[in-house]
Amino acid sequence: MATTSGGEVTIRDLSKSFTLGGRPLAVLRALNLDIRSGECLVIVGASGSGKTTLLRILAGLEAADSGGVAIDGRPVHGVGSERAVIFQEPRLLPWLTVLGNVAFGLEVRGVPKAEAEDKARFYTALVGLAEFSDAYPRQLSGGMAQRVGIARALTVQPEILLLDEPLGALDAMTKIGMQEELARIWSEENVTMVMVTHDLEEAIYLADRVLILPREKGGTARLVEVELPRPRDRSESRFVRYREELLREFGLH
């Protein structure tokens, strides 16, 4: 079930600031970026660097102050059916079963229930939860719940998958398993993936390119191309060197 190609994102002169204690606080300053169709771009940056804001603007949940975003040449205004978002929390509806939650996105878009459930069944199996189809969210572990959220996003077959620290709340062991899962899904689904994380190892494991957002005023965003074969090996020397490079960017090494 590969999605159609597309999912090219163009970001031009994007700026956004918030008011904090009566004073404007710029989080994004004239950002320019081209996200290639089908790539996996991971955004890292210290807290307050605007990485989540950037993702929310891409999702259409927030508007930019100036500049703009275009997807496949069409300017973005608000949410759109070619994008799906995976949040840090699974955000499942507690009164729907796993299958009901996975089908939710399609049903909201008016897809007939039977058809939506067929697709939902496919993606529930893809994230390895086929036997939990009838379970309710309160019966699931954190990792399982997040898988349901991922399946729900995949079911609408987006061109662009936006992930806001999707594994941030999971324990270390579950996290590694889920990173492998995401890498597998990304390679199978042919989708453009834009992900925010604060975990540098996660960034190197998944990314084609890593975008590092500056924290201090006047700093510039930097892109790091990760040229490692997949599936990636965390203990490999080149992997470790990428990690050191990113740490240096943050002034931690």
Place this chain on the structure above:
Amino acid sequence: MSLQHIEQSVTIRAREDRTGLGADFPRLANRTVIRFLSRYGILIAFLAIWQVSSRAGWVNPAVLPPIDTIVSALWNGLAGGTLLGDIAISLQRAGLAFAAAVAVAIPLGLFMGQVRAVETALDPILQVFRQTSALALYPVFILLLGLGEASKVFVIFWATLFPLLLNTISGVKQVDPKLLEMARVYGATRLTAFRRVVLPGAVPSIFVGLRLSATTALLLLIASEMIGANKGIGFQVMNAQYNFQIPLMFAAIVILAGLGLIANQALVSLQRRLCRWSSPID
């Protein structure tokens, strides 16, 4: 080695358990009895002490008649039909008022919970009304509506309206905005988000309101029937006491308790059916 040891001992115990098919029955029966007693033991003891102390004359049997006398008064009242008419009229009053409260409070609460401006504007007056005892307003309602059915139904309606309305509003307001944002990402319109996220999310809180309102309805029913009524369970409690028919008075009280239990149980099982997803309901 130790693992093997454990496995073996488990096997032996399992074999001991299956000495015969019949051996399971007494154990199962025992467990049922224990469960029953742990739940209803104190209630049974309470009734037993009442019965014995009344029969033995430790308490005045004219004021606290023995249980069997109350039961037979209850039976006579029901079989003879005198209490049936009272039950019917009481159920009609409480049912009408409760249904009207549901019809007004749930839609209004859903609306008020959604639109901040309406809630802000109406909240102060609602708080004043809620804190004013409905019973204190009963004379006002009698002046306005007369001493007939209308004022009785209205005072019950008035008192049941607020718990339901306020719980519906808080149910809507408690719906996680993150879930609404999720629905928005998938392109849900406001109406779809309301139907698929807000409404189901508010159901548990609405049920809290329904159960509170049902209790309030019975309370106000009795109070209104004790003032200026000539029929109804509440009237029967007062009337039997005036005429010193103490077993009949207790029979009417038992019916009231029964109505309360049935109403609550009906709501609990409805809630169980609608809210299977949430944690167990007590």
